[in-house]
Amino acid sequence: MAVSKVGVVGGGLMGHGITQICAQAGWDVVMREVDDDKVAGCVGKIEKQLARAVEKGRMEADEAESVRGRIEATTDYGALADCDLVIEAITEDLGMKLEMWKEVDSIVKEEAYFATNTSSLAVIDQAASTSRPDRFLGLHFFNPAQVMPLLEVVQTVTTSDDALKVGFEVGEKLGKTMVHAKDKTGFIVNRLLVPYMLDAIRAYEEGVGSIEEIDVAMKAGANHPMGPLTLADFVGLDTLASIGSVMFDEYRERRFAAPPTLRKMVAAGWYGRKSGKGFYHYSGEKPVPTELGL
Numbered sequence: 001m002a003v004s005k006v007g008v009v010g011g012g013l014m015g016h017g018i019t020q021i022c023a024q025a026g027w028d029v030v031m032r033e034v035d036d037d038k039v040a041g042c043v044g045k046i047e048k049q050l051a052r053a054v055e056k057g058r059m060e061a062d063e064a065e066s067v068r069g070r071i072e073a074t075t076d077y078g079a080l081a082d083c084d085l086v087i088e089a090i091t092e093d094l095g096m097k098l099e100m101w102k103e104v105d106s107i108v109k110e111e112a113y114f115a116t117n118t119s120s121l122a123v124i125d126q127a128a129s130t131s132r133p134d135r136f137l138g139l140h141f142f143n144p145a146q147v148m149p150l151l152e153v154v155q156t157v158t159t160s161d162d163a164l165k166v167g168f169e170v171g172e173k174l175g176k177t178m179v180h181a182k183d184k185t186g187f188i189v190n191r192l193l194v195p196y197m198l199d200a201i202r203a204y205e206e207g208v209g210s211i212e213e214i215d216v217a218m219k220a221g222a223n224h225p226m227g228p229l230t231l232a233d234f235v236g237l238d239t240l241a242s243i244g245s246v247m248f249d250e251y252r253e254r255r256f257a258a259p260p261t262l263r264k265m266v267a268a269g270w271y272g273r274k275s276g277k278g279f280y281h282y283s284g285e286k287p288v289p290t291e292l293g294l
């Protein structure tokens, strides 16, 4: 089945980006969020990005208008009914995702495909909760979805060859660089990247270096575009902690366990860039390291 209408559930950091790139690829997109404020937040972010693209000469004004016109943003699950593909990008919590699929599965047409953008949960647990585990796969985008080239196309034990093919066709239309990943917690990128970020937090706890020194060291010494603590703020500390805890549960290895500092920062509501404070403060012109008092 050819995809012409895409549903995106969740309009946060990832969901708004996925909504935007799908609309830019020419598909009609229905984005579902939990309340009107969240819907407005998602649409506002997309409109800002489109306006910036026009301002910088990367997009014509009428093209930006058509992209915006292809997006329907709503709190109504019912609007997803005739989507050919539904991609979920809601909070990284299996219970919440299963609840959401229960609603979506009962509403969306039988022949549609479902995909999860989870960073760490096993795809099979979501696939098996629906009536169409054969048409369920992982489509793991990276943040920001508008910029990052990679798409991990994840095949779980139930994913049919046809669904996998649809996943690759979708990635191709979006212009992504794709890798075929197996349904192993963390897939390829997070399996390697999450322990690295968590280890940077442990290095900070152990006094190996300050927040800035750790970031500067990895930028200048390993030629990384950003340091691991800046990257953690960018991913979202709540999301990083959830991913770490899921991976720790799965593998029982210390390298995946969230260090105490991360747990405390999340408890304090310091989620990184998206909440204005994490390892850095983001209220001024330049990020300033947070005094964590360790």
Ligand SMILES: NC(=O)c1ccc[n+]([C@@H]2O[C@H](COP(=O)([O-])OP(=O)(O)OC[C@H]3O[C@@H](n4cnc5c(N)ncnc54)[C@H](O)[C@@H]3O)[C@@H](O)[C@H]2O)c1
Residues within 6 Å of the ligand: 009, 010, 011, 012, 013, 014, 015, 032, 033, 034, 038, 088, 089, 090, 091, 092, 093, 096, 100, 117, 118, 119, 120, 140, 141, 142, 143, 234, 235, 236, 239
């Ligand atoms: N942050 C990253 O770098 C990153 C990268 C790749 C994948 N992911 C994955 O993408 C997913 C979303 O992460 P995020 O960083 O965008 O989180 P986020 O907290 O920015 O956004 C999650 C959004 O989901 C919404 N939501 C919750 N339940 C919902 C429901 N039933 N229906 C509609 N919306 C609902 C919330 O209101 C929130 O706006 C997670 O599974 C995460 O693991 C995150």
